[in-house]
Amino acid sequence: MTLSADTRETPRWERFTPSQRLARFAVYLGMVMVVVWSVRNVRIIPEFLYDAHNQMADLFTRMWPPDLAYYPSTVHGALIETLHIATLGTILAIVMAVPVGLMAARNIVPFRLVNEFAKLILVASRSVNSLVWALLFVAVFGPGALAGTIAIAFRSIGFVGKLLAEAIEEANAGPIEALTAAGASWPKVLIKGYWPQVQPAFWSIALFRWDINVRESAVLGLVGAGGIGLILDSAMNFFQWTRVATILIAIFTVVILAEIVVTRIRKRLI
Template sequence: MTVAAQLDRDWQRFTPLKRLSRFAFYLFAVLALVISLRTIDVIPEFLYDAPDQMTDLFKRMWPPDLSYIQPTLQGLIETLHIATLGTIIAIVLAVPIGLLAARNVTPNFALNLFAKFVFVTSRSINSLVWALLFVAVFGPGPLAGTLAIAFRSIGFTGKLFAEAMEEANAGSIEALTAAGASRMSTLLLGYWPQIRPAFWSIALFRWDINIRESAVLGIVGAGGVGVALDTALNLLYWDQVAVVLIAIFVVVVLAEIVVTSVRTRIL
């Protein structure tokens, strides 16, 4: 065997260039860590009395002011409504845009790009910022919160719907096309059965997220339990803050349980 042939049979997982770039990446990561550690500005005085501050805060929270349960529950019901209605509106808007984004359903680059632009816009603006925007348009209240949740969720749900559609088995679609099915029939009997589990999974997951997100929208006046939280915080009634926080915690856990059990049933 010649030397050249011997060299050809020398197998390594990475090419020298790949090795170099991997090393460069590790070096960069370590450097970044060192530099960031050196620039953390912790004021020592704050750190020293942190334990006292924390115990003080918990002492003020205990015992929770049970008389505050009434406004908290009202706020919570509003929060659930905001989250649910917001999710439904988001899905209604995200499905058609998701169809435009899926490259196999809409083989048009300009339309795909437009849909992706809508998704990025929706996702890159925080729900609190969406809420501020809608409070400015419609005034404070749950309507602004609902729309904020809806617009924030379009990007998330739409992007995932589009991906689910792109993963649908192309063969089944081809078979329906070959049978002379219209576009609508192909969507309803070819794509929909294939993406149905993903669809419900995405919708429930987003509803779960939206319950948490809508709980704080009241801080900018967009309705829900956040209004009760904001009031209590501003008045420094920590025993009332405690009631609201516990209530939110319980609802988030309950939502989690509901979503998990429903999801195992539909999948």
């Protein structure tokens, strides 16, 4: 927005410069073209759509009533396993992300090359979806919760590390200088200078990621990485829709509960 001060000299005020207008127009045109191209080329079988509402209704009638007796025998254990995967994965991610985050923060490590290398690790971690990480680790560690936990951890490094590095870079330099002037060693500066300043951000990042990981760990089982996704997959393969309904309700409840817990703790922390 170019609201310049000298409006007296230019009586006709325009919100955008011609080049800005051109850029916006180009973006609009480009967006419309991409959407039109997508709609015209996407491989959709229209016959499937005609009875979609019937199929949907059929699916939900098959799901009703949910097989609640299935919960105590199988779903509960899988649900707990999912929560363990999410929590352990988050903790492992933090353990790995702290050194990378420190390396990425420019006020901690004053070498550009190290910063860029750390940022590369963070970007690589974020660019691979957690399901892909899970596929990779299932191939490495075999099916099970270990693959899921490590997949969650690797996926979260990028998120935690990036936000942590940003929080560290925003830390006030005053206390750091005071500690350095008093002759504090390097670990002491980190623990007594940076940590108290970064702590609120740290907890809120960790909680936020845990909330996301609870959602993500619920689907890891679809590729064999443990948790509730595993029994969801098998219930669907056997067309046991009432069990599927129970599992979906369980996932829904846990996700909502996790969100409530996170909001509560955040309110108390901040």
